[in-house]
Amino acid sequence: MLPADVETLLDAALVAELTVVTPAGSPVTYPLIPLYDGRTISMTSAVLFSRKLEHLRANPKVSVALSDPVGVPAEPFARATVQGLARVLDEEDPHTAWERLLPLWRAKEPAIDKLVKQRFGLPLFFERVVIEITPVRSLFWPAGDTAAPPQVVELARSR
């Protein structure tokens, strides 16, 4: 389980930076909404933007950074990075499977309900794949001060 301070950031975050590793070993960062259920961090990707999914299938190691005081409106402000192992749930039906995350999504982006009702206008955007991230380590910077060493919490022995 993640430290409470990190969970607070995850619950507040409208955007997080998901970093994946390409087959060439390069990090690539994507801003996405993190959806945290108390156990795993879920993100969804439209099939339109599926390159990250290909990278994740080849290498499941990821980091999720909570860095932006505007996009992560938590009080008091802090920063965190969660490292974890991602599962790309692409065996699920991309038309409907992601809808189970709507309660968490709606809490952060209420307009999603209106968009879902109009999904006929952008059908491929609503063919979505769930990325489920199991945290293995967290780094936490109180007050967002990254000039200081982070508080590191190991969440799993096997990495």
Next chain:
Amino acid sequence: MVRLAVEEAVRRGASYPHAVLSWVDTDGFPVSVAGPFRSAGEEVRVGPLSGSVRPAAGQEVCLTFSHIRPQPGVGYDQRRYVNLWGPATEDGDEVAIRAVRASGWDEAETPFVEYAERNVGTGLAFLAERGRRPRLPAFWRFFLATRLPFLTATIVPVALGGAVAAHDGRFAWGWWLLALVSAVAAHLGINIANDLADAEGSDAVNVTPTPFSGGSRVLQYELMSRQRLLALALAMFGVSAAIGLWLAAARSWWLLALGAAGLVLGAGYSVPPLRLVHRGLGEPVVALGFGPLMTAGTYLAVTRDWSWPAVYASLPVGILIALVLYVNQVPDRRADEAVGKRTLIVRWSRERVIGAYAASVAVAFALIALGPVLDDQPAWTLIALPAIALARPVLTGLRESYDAPYGLLKAMAANIGLHFATGLLLTAGWLLAAVL
């Protein structure tokens, strides 16, 4: 992500309040650290950062600048971000990155719908590799394929023809409804034929579709096959022709000529060999088909007689529906030009397009204003004149958003409203003249 020139990306990055530095740590996990930064040329320095979390000397890092604006009760907007990649070097409490490549996205420059449209191929390939296709319920596929909301273009002239017949004391619900169903089916068939004709042409290269332009996209999104779409078009034309033949036999054989002209113009609008819209003739064809042909045809079906007042009444409606097509072609013009679809919008300058729009609206409303003088139009039809106010937001939109397809949405909607409101008010004018 869109590839960016490195210096441009660094310049853009400078406008963000902080940067996120990401690299792959020794056990293979990415790690990200945010911090303040300063930049010059192709170099960005992030820090001060703790010495305990740093990339190795010379290690490739990804530097991200990201922004959203929260919108309470809605979500957020103003999405934009920039990614830079390059080797990192330590310098005191800073990490210096000499960027060698960059990418990013700014929805103010590339609207989300366009960004998504540019990635449709990626999405379809991803689904195909897993044996899947995009799905929508049958109703919504029919709604999209036939472009159902555009039926106002047919409902208005048919209603007007019925109103003129009612004014003359000769309205008959049964014949009017048959005329309406035949016209609706023809219109839906024409819309599908237009999609089939443009599938390999302008719709294929159009990356800025809107709800009003760029085709239905059912083929581009693989929601329906060509064969199924063709079958649907033929079914629509079949229904229209069958009812049209019945009406011709029962009411007037002149309906056969009108119906044939309508189908030839409708299909020939976009289908070879005529492809009238490619020749800059789309507007007059639409004005004729969705103006006099439908209004006078409806009157003929209902009363068995020709009516010149019905033809006159339909002229403003025909002009205004042609202007709907005209304005909706503005966001499509680059795609149209790329495939040799030489619409008036492609041929003319921005100033000429806007000027011709204003002049055409003026002609349409002058015809309404002068109707009781020049022709036997009831004075009650003058109640349609205030609808001209709806042209103002269209002109404003054209002037301000000519090069911004999604900025034109309100103008395109107002333009459709201009046709619909004017047509309904004209219809009401004829009906009021009949009962008062």
